[in-house]
Amino acid sequence: MINLFDNLPCQAEEELLTELFARKGVRIERIVSTGQSTPEDQPYKQESDEWVLLLTGAAGLWIEGEGERDLRPGDYLLIPARRCHRVYVDSEKPAYRLARHTLLR
Amino acid sequence: MINLFDNLPCQAEEELLTELFARKGVRIERIVSTGQSTPEDQPYKQESDEWVLLLTGAAGLWIEGEGERDLRPGDYLLIPARRCHRVYVDSEKPAYRLARHTLLR
Numbered sequence: 001m002i003n004l005f006d007n008l009p010c011q012a013e014e015e016l017l018t019e020l021f022a023r024k025g026v027r028i029e030r031i032v033s034t035g036q037s038t039p040e041d042q043p044y045k046q047e048s049d050e051w052v053l054l055l056t057g058a059a060g061l062w063i064e065g066e067g068e069r070d071l072r073p074g075d076y077l078l079i080p081a082r083r084c085h086r087v088y089v090d091s092e093k094p095a096y097r098l099a100r101h102t103l104l105r
Numbered sequence: 106m107i108n109l110f111d112n113l114p115c116q117a118e119e120e121l122l123t124e125l126f127a128r129k130g131v132r133i134e135r136i137v138s139t140g141q142s143t144p145e146d147q148p149y150k151q152e153s154d155e156w157v158l159l160l161t162g163a164a165g166l167w168i169e170g171e172g173e174r175d176l177r178p179g180d181y182l183l184i185p186a187r188r189c190h191r192v193y194v195d196s197e198k199p200a201y202r203l204a205r206h207t208l209l210r
Contacts, residue, residue, distance in 0.1 A: 004158060004179040020181060021156045023207050025130050028156060051126050051133060053109060053203070055160075074109040076125065098158070100205060102128050 004030055004055070008096070011035070027101040033059065035091025043084040049102040050079040057095035060088035071095075109135055109160070113201070116140070132206040138164065140196025148189040154207040155184040162200035165193035176200075 009016055011034050021028040027048075038044060043064070052061075053076040061077075062068040064084040071077075079085050089095045114121055116139050126133040132153075143149060148169070157166075158181040166182075167173040169189040176182075184190050194200045 002180060002182070003177070004181055006179070021183065021205075023154065026205075026207055028205065049128065072108070074111070075107060076109055077107070078126065098203075100126075100131075100133065102131055 004098070005096070008032060008094075009034060010094075011091075025102060029099045029101070031097040031099055032094065033057075033087065033089040033097070034094045035089055037088045038086035040086070043086045045082060045084050046101075047081055049081045051100045051102070052077055052079060053098045055096045055098055057093040058090055059095040059097070062086045062088075109203070110201070113137060113199075114139060115199075116196075130207060134204045134206065136202040136204055137199065138162075138192065138194040138202070139199045140194055142193045143191035145191070148191045150187060150189050151206075152186055154186050156205045156207070157182055157184060158203045160201045160203055162198040163195055164200040164202070167191045167193075 004020075009032060012032070015036050016032040018030045018032075019027060020030055054071040054073055056073050059071045060068055061071055062085060063079060109125075114137060117137070120141050121137040123135045123137075124132060125135055159176040159178055161178050164176045165173055166176055167190060168184060
């Protein structure tokens with residue numbers, strides 16, 4: 001893939017993660033969501049900071065201690081390491097997110 | 106700024122660089138070009154790797170040893186550290202690039 005919008009699934013069972021770049025301490029991923037939502041009782045929680053940019057579509061994001069917000073294209077934010085979070089995506093408007101992880105190890 | 110497309114200049118004398126995120130070894134910048142082109146005899150050359158994603162508009166990019174290519178929205182690539190490069194932007198189609206620098210120090 002050399003264009004971020006190539007090979008987009010129309011509908012998939014799970015979120016599609018594609019690693020675009022990786023170096024010591026940094027990883028850039030494309031995340032395509034086609035209606036998936038994080039289960040209420042299984043929030044994400046990872047060991048690295050995650051900087052997220054929503055490129056197209058719409059999504060909701062809940063972050064522990066910060067509440068829920070709606071994201072529109074161009075919105076970006078930081079999800080701190082070890083902070084529980086959940087993503088909600090409307091299947092009518094698939095969301096293409098670009099995530100950059102900064103590993104803390 | 107919390108949305109990448111906020112506060113966009115229509116026309117500016119120089120490229121507009123805005124730092125969106127910075128951590129040890131990583132920096133994410135928004136670069137807005139409104140027709141600027143790198144002077145032929147003054148190519149860019151930096152001490153860090155630069156991963157670039159073109160979000161809107163159109164741009165040409167020349168990289169030493171790789172030649173010139175046209176970028177369309179969604180195209181991404183790596184400009185290695187210490188590699189001369191030049192950017193060409195059509196003033197009719199301002200380009201909004203997202204650059205992620207990985208410092209090697």
